[in-house]
Amino acid sequence: DIVMTQSPAILSVSPGERATLSCRASQSVSSNLAWYQQKPGQAPRFLIYGASLRATGVPGRFSGSGSGTEFTLTISSLQSEDFAVYYCQQYKNWPQTFGQGTKLEIK
Amino acid sequence: QLQLQESGPGLVKPSETLSLSCTVSGGSVSSSSFYWGWIRQTPGKGLEWIGSIYYSGSTYYNPSLKSRVTISVDTSKNQFSLKLSSVTATDTAVYYCARHVLLDWIPTYLDPWGQGTLVTVSS
Numbered sequence: 001d002i003v004m005t006q007s008p009a010i011l012s013v014s015p016g017e018r019a020t021l022s023c024r025a026s027q028s029v030s031s032n033l034a035w036y037q038q039k040p041g042q043a044p045r046f047l048i049y050g051a052s053l054r055a056t057g058v059p060g061r062f063s064g065s066g067s068g069t070e071f072t073l074t075i076s077s078l079q080s081e082d083f084a085v086y087y088c089q090q091y092k093n094w095p096q097t098f099g100q101g102t103k104l105e106i107k
Numbered sequence: 108q109l110q111l112q113e114s115g116p117g118l119v120k121p122s123e124t125l126s127l128s129c130t131v132s133g134g135s136v137s138s139s140s141f142y143w144g145w146i147r148q149t150p151g152k153g154l155e156w157i158g159s160i161y162y163s164g165s166t167y168y169n170p171s172l173k174s175r176v177t178i179s180v181d182t183s184k185n186q187f188s189l190k191l192s193s194v195t196a197t198d199t200a201v202y203y204c205a206r207h208v209l210l211d212w213i214p215t216y217l218d219p220w221g222q223g224t225l226v227t228v229s230s
Binding site: 032036049055094095 | 221
């Protein structure tokens with residue numbers, strides 16, 4: 001299985017600042033990577049696919065980059081509603097696997 | 108707007124079979140553009156993809172669970188279902204159903220998700 005490793009586990013950032021979240025794959029997944037946001041008590045919400053393509057309705061402050069084994073989710077100016085847990089998912093190989101998540105908390 | 112809703116028992120005894128259904132509204136499980144998937148979440152293992160099914164019955168399963176998992180689809184009811192046999196406490200989790208989007212005929216990202224249902228395995 002491809003292991004997805006996210007870092008850091010917890011990221012403390014002030015509102016209005018930029019947040020950079022990382023996701024590393026144990027082998028190349030090309031651009032077959034998605035990002036999700038999960039708030040407490042809610043299901044994950046799909047944000048990005050193809051490593052950099054935003055889902056419909058996702059604000060422009062969310063951007064994804066990377067390919068191969070190294071990926072980044074950047075939130076350019078944090079809003080209060082952005083504080084949540086973020087997961088990456090690879091869909092290059094079966095079984096599809098998720099990272100363990102990065103909790104983005106208010107500093 | 109497509110919505111998915113999980114249903115089923117919240118408590119299952121060890122060694123028994125966990126059975127959940129996912130009802131799709133605002134769309135059709137018979138769409139040729141999607142698979143339909145099950146994912147579970149635990150504090151310890153995080154998000155784990157269980158398996159996905161196409162309206163034709165074609166399935167993908169996670170090898171770690173394959174020997175115990177059956178996913179089926181009922182197009183007449185616009186539902187798909189999960190059965191997980193011989194459960195233990197480690198199968199206690201929040202179980203989600205989700206639409207698995209096909210790109211170039213490959214299931215890719217999951218969107219949207221159901222709200223999830225907590226299933227506890229305990230005697």
